Amino acid sequence: MTLFSRALRGLTASLALFLLPFAAAAQSGPTEQIERINGAAVAPQPLRTDNAVLLIGTDFGLMRAGPDGMASVLPDIKLAVTGLAGDINRAGRIFLSGVDAQSRPAPLMLSEDGGASWLPVSATPLAVRSLSVMPGNPDALAAVAGGIVTSRDGGKTWAAIPNSPEKVFSVARSSLSENDLYAATMGGLLLSGDGGESWRPAHESDKPATAVTVLPGGKVLAYIFGVGLVGAQEPELEWQVLEDGFADRYILSLAADPLDPDTIYAIMDTAAIMMSRNGGRDWISYEGSDKFTPERLARGEQLFEGTCAACHGAKGVGEAPGNPEARDEFGFKAPALNDDMHAWHHSDAALKATISQGSPRNPRMVAFSERMPEEDIEAIIVYLKSLWSLRSLACQGARHGRC
Numbered sequence: 001m002t003l004f005s006r007a008l009r010g011l012t013a014s015l016a017l018f019l020l021p022f023a024a025a026a027q028s029g030p031t032e033q034i035e036r037i038n039g040a041a042v043a044p045q046p047l048r049t050d051n052a053v054l055l056i057g058t059d060f061g062l063m064r065a066g067p068d069g070m071a072s073v074l075p076d077i078k079l080a081v082t083g084l085a086g087d088i089n090r091a092g093r094i095f096l097s098g099v100d101a102q103s104r105p106a107p108l109m110l111s112e113d114g115g116a117s118w119l120p121v122s123a124t125p126l127a128v129r130s131l132s133v134m135p136g137n138p139d140a141l142a143a144v145a146g147g148i149v150t151s152r153d154g155g156k157t158w159a160a161i162p163n164s165p166e167k168v169f170s171v172a173r174s175s176l177s178e179n180d181l182y183a184a185t186m187g188g189l190l191l192s193g194d195g196g197e198s199w200r201p202a203h204e205s206d207k208p209a210t211a212v213t214v215l216p217g218g219k220v221l222a223y224i225f226g227v228g229l230v231g232a233q234e235p236e237l238e239w240q241v242l243e244d245g246f247a248d249r250y251i252l253s254l255a256a257d258p259l260d261p262d263t264i265y266a267i268m269d270t271a272a273i274m275m276s277r278n279g280g281r282d283w284i285s286y287e288g289s290d291k292f293t294p295e296r297l298a299r300g301e302q303l304f305e306g307t308c309a310a311c312h313g314a315k316g317v318g319e320a321p322g323n324p325e326a327r328d329e330f331g332f333k334a335p336a337l338n339d340d341m342h343a344w345h346h347s348d349a350a351l352k353a354t355i356s357q358g359s360p361r362n363p364r365m366v367a368f369s370e371r372m373p374e375e376d377i378e379a380i381i382v383y384l385k386s387l388w389s390l391r392s393l394a395c396q397g398a399r400h401g402r403c
């Protein structure tokens, strides 16, 4: 429970808004170093290259994050991004909200071309987070600006709803009507059927709900702390737990690919990006997802069990796992590479470097770049990551310091 209560304190902190240290200096770098992501949208062509490319809103501006674990700033948007969301109805239509270097809100921005160019759309400056576009009606928007605000004209004008719940993390327009709204709040997932006049629980749990989104066809996804990622179909809302492996970590925003709404990205509280290709049932980390195929996973397992398990143990349990005192002639043992030790403190790139170059302090861990092609080392990393819990994946690399 202590882990949960610590994470809950972090949860309250993530409600604090717009104190963003805008630092355009960092132009590109590994995604593991980004401490906070304030929204995500899937970019179509031409920004999309080999694989899906994600736009992420950060304190440093709008960034393009690739499945190779690298991110770079798109220099046109000179704002700290507080909210970013794609229109699920139309690929490439993306809304962005942000504040300038003096923390002054800018007008809401809209791109119709996947983030290549942007135009202001709101009549007045407005900084919001958790932007949401109604499935089936691209003019009906909702967002959080302290309380919940909505727009009926594609973001030109906005009004506060009559009765906003307190401590709202995330808001989503329902697919049913313009009057239906979900709010993920500290007090649970709530639903209004009257444009925000009154609210009732949408899910039986009163634990904090941290993210909610509605997909075309009325599929609702929400993250409920301590319950997991839940999904249900409108209007019945018979909830199913899709994934409860994130443990004390939580999803802060969800973004689906308009070209394939079963491909869903989750932005974690640790700023890790997770990815599901089957509507939220199975998750991998976006970092390295370009390498993830069932064939590579099988190949990685075969290589690991054939080459590495002699020292690191079957399924990466480590050398002599039952004997903590055991040491080799150099004073080490081959560490566990599953969840038991700290293999997940390393990014994919760091793992690749160790496996390729070997250990400078232990000649038993040889440089495998001389013994196997790069592709095989990458397949082994795919396999190693499959041994980790989702919590560890959400805390991988530099993020482990925030877990």
Ligand code: HEC
Binding pocket: 304, 307, 308, 309, 310, 311, 312, 328, 332, 333, 334, 335, 337, 342, 343, 351, 354, 355, 359, 360, 361, 362, 364, 365, 366, 368, 380
């Ligand atoms: C002959 C024994 C041996 C074999 C075979 C071996 N390793 Fe290692 N490995 C070690 C030892 C010992 C260490 C600890 C090195 C150190 O502490 O400096 C290590 C360290 C590592 C680490 C760093 C772990 C960490 O948490 O810092 C990784 C990753 C790793 N090995 C991966 C592999 C992979 C992948 C293979 C197979 C391709 C492999 N090893 C094969 C002995 C071995």
